[in-house]
Amino acid sequence: MAEGAPKTRIDKWLWHARFFKTRSLAAKQVAAGHVRLNGDKVLKPAQNVAAGDVLTFAQGRLIRVVRIEALAERRGPAPEAQALYFDMTEKQEKIPANPKFEGKGRPDKKARRALDLTRRRHTL
Template structure:
């Protein structure tokens, strides 16, 4: 599944346009590899690292959603591995 579509479907971003803009910044990674295109594929088991709302979020893909459903359905598609504010631990 395209990464921009995945981020929209799991409700981390409000639109695919926002997802594409975030990915075009070049600071997102899939399994440690920098995302080159907004259409880069994400698979079950992939780890996605992305800057979002002033934090670095790390998520693991558990399922590929078929639609942008309700929040509980979206949360079941990924596992939050970590959130970092960018300043490290105190």
């Protein structure tokens, strides 16, 4: 049997590269059809990947596009995991969770009084 380029399972590689916390989460994302390999949907977690392949998948609110640079034997520390891929994700604007919220939290007593005064002026 001729040995070609080394390959590994896609769910295992996503877990090694620390994109998913567990391998079963990675397998669920792949099985649900949320991962693309070189532009094609992948539905089997056992799909083999090799160096040079491009993966596209959602991670939180971001759409990640990564090129596989290397394969790993184990799930190592973060710097080792970051060496496994090249991130080709374009910069995306961050959408605030609540656009009206200014990060000030609950108004204090002085702010509540000012709010009450503005409400009274508009109702009179």
